[in-house]
Amino acid sequence: MMDFPARIVALSARILPRGRAEWASAMSAELSQLAEGPARWVFALECVRASLSAPAPPGRGAPGKVVSATFIAGIVGCVGTWMYVLQTWPHASREIAPATIAQFLPMVAIYLWLAIRPPEALVARGDAVRRGVGSGFLLFIVITILSPILDQVIRSADPDTLVVLLEMPAVIGTFGYIGYRLARDEGSFGAGLISAFWAGTVCSILAYNADLVTLLGRFDLEGHFQGVGGDRTLVLADPDAWLSKHVGDHLNSTMLSLRAFPILALALGAIGAGVGRFANRRAQTPPRGGVIVV
Amino acid sequence: MFMTRERRPSEQTVAVLVSLARRPREWRHGYELCHELGIKAGSMYPILMRLADRGQLETSWESEPAAGRPARHLYRLTKAGFALLAELNAEGVAKARLARLNLRSDGA
Numbered sequence: 120m121m122d123f124p125a126r127i128v129a130l131s132a133r134i135l136p137r138g139r140a141e142w143a144s145a146m147s148a149e150l151s152q153l154a155e156g157p158a159r160w161v162f163a164l165e166c167v168r169a170s171l172s173a174p175a176p177p178g179r180g181a182p183g184k185v186v187s188a189t190f191i192a193g194i195v196g197c198v199g200t201w202m203y204v205l206q207t208w209p210h211a212s213r214e215i216a217p218a219t220i221a222q223f224l225p226m227v228a229i230y231l232w233l234a235i236r237p238p239e240a241l242v243a244r245g246d247a248v249r250r251g252v253g254s255g256f257l258l259f260i261v262i263t264i265l266s267p268i269l270d271q272v273i274r275s276a277d278p279d280t281l282v283v284l285l286e287m288p289a290v291i292g293t294f295g296y297i298g299y300r301l302a303r304d305e306g307s308f309g310a311g312l313i314s315a316f317w318a319g320t321v322c323s324i325l326a327y328n329a330d331l332v333t334l335l336g337r338f339d340l341e342g343h344f345q346g347v348g349g350d351r352t353l354v355l356a357d358p359d360a361w362l363s364k365h366v367g368d369h370l371n372s373t374m375l376s377l378r379a380f381p382i383l384a385l386a387l388g389a390i391g392a393g394v395g396r397f398a399n400r401r402a403q404t405p406p407r408g409g410v411i412v413v
Numbered sequence: 414m415f416m417t418r419e420r421r422p423s424e425q426t427v428a429v430l431v432s433l434a435r436r437p438r439e440w441r442h443g444y445e446l447c448h449e450l451g452i453k454a455g456s457m458y459p460i461l462m463r464l465a466d467r468g469q470l471e472t473s474w475e476s477e478p479a480a481g482r483p484a485r486h487l488y489r490l491t492k493a494g495f496a497l498l499a500e501l502n503a504e505g506v507a508k509a510r511l512a513r514l515n516l517r518s519d520g521a
Contacts, residue, residue, distance in 0.1 A: 139462070141472070141486070142458060142461075142462060142486075144483070144486070145443060145458075145485070145486030146443075146454070146458065147483065148478075148482070148483040148484060148485045148486060149442065149443050149444045149454075149485060149486075151482045151483055152442075152444065152479075152482065152485065153444070161453075162444070162454055164455075165453045165454035165455040166454055166455070166458070167455075168453075168454075168455030168456075169454055169455045169456075169457070169458035169459055172455065172456075172459050173458065173459050173462055174459060174462055174463055174466065176466065177466050
């Protein structure tokens with residue numbers, strides 16, 4: 120029966136990039152030479168570190184420069200905005216909900232991980248990554264750039280009109296379709312799900328930055344609020360308290376972009392991938408019982 | 414026209430190269446190298462992987478492992494590995510970096 124250090128080394132083997140199986144065996148064999156004691160534990164934990172920092176075999180496993188650059192730029196952008204906010208409106212920190220912090224920090228850590236060293240399973244299918252990232256960019260453009268244009272055209276008084284008309288169909292269509300398309304083309308549920316995952320995460324980090332900039336750009340310290348309908352100057356008894364409250368509230372509300380897209384992508388992508396996998400099987404199944412007359 | 418050149422090896426990589434070059438024909442174990450050089454396994458294995466990827470390190474498996482134990486992975490320098498070390502020595506890189514690591518490069 121394996122002891123804990125052996126289990127740790129076995130676990131570290133799963134983290135190693137694909138194509139590094141012989142190194143997993145090498146670590147395991149070295150561990151077998153060590154007697155029970157601290158050295159065995161230290162070596163096992165070091166194997167985890169080795170697996171996490173192991174280079175991908177030449178020509179394989181890299182997440183791609185576009186993916187890395189997108190996530191790094193997104194992280195720098197949103198962390199920078201948070202720092203700017205907390206420096207400009209120090210009292211806003213009191214308005215930030217603990218749940219916002221509890222979501223923001225792990226999400227940033229996960230996106231940093233995706234930028235630097237995503238798990239092999241997420242990058243092994245190059246086409247799924249490429250098409251997923253492309254879809255994420257496209258969705259971001261639709262909801263961030265086309266949405267305000269459409270808003271100007273239809274000039275609806277109800278803010279939900281735009282969400283119903285454009286954003287919801289765009290989100291459902293993109294995540295569902297990319298999952299379906301990859302699963303159907305590659306005959307793999309996983310390919311569809313991975314593609315939707317990349318679409319969701321890329322769109323999430325981009326949309327979150329756009330939301331932060333858009334919403335916070337409406338405030339300044341003099342107490343002006345640039346609303347959607349134009350510039351309104353407020354007469355405030357305590358402008359700093361008012362601004363801090365609203366800035367804090369906005370930091371809380373913009374978290375929706377960061378967390379919602381990946382969740383929707385996985386849910387809708389899974390449905391699309393399931394349908395795509397079914398379509399692929401159906402296309403490959405020969406017709407039964409039929410007689411072809413020539 | 415741009416000349417491309419690989420990034421200079423780290424001090425720890427140079428130490429591994431020197432240690433392997435001291436006994437050029439001998440196959441060495443990963444843990445033995447860790448112990449000798451004071452480099453932890455978390456750093457040692459990525460170094461060995463990179464050297465092997467670049468063809469500077471030859472790997473093999475123990476032909477007669479101890480009873481009941483799996484065969485260990487073995488390492489030794491290739492000609493390309495010796496060439497890299499010679500190049501680093503010529504540039505004074507190996508000695509300078511080894512001096513910082515308090516190692517001697519006499520045998521290299």
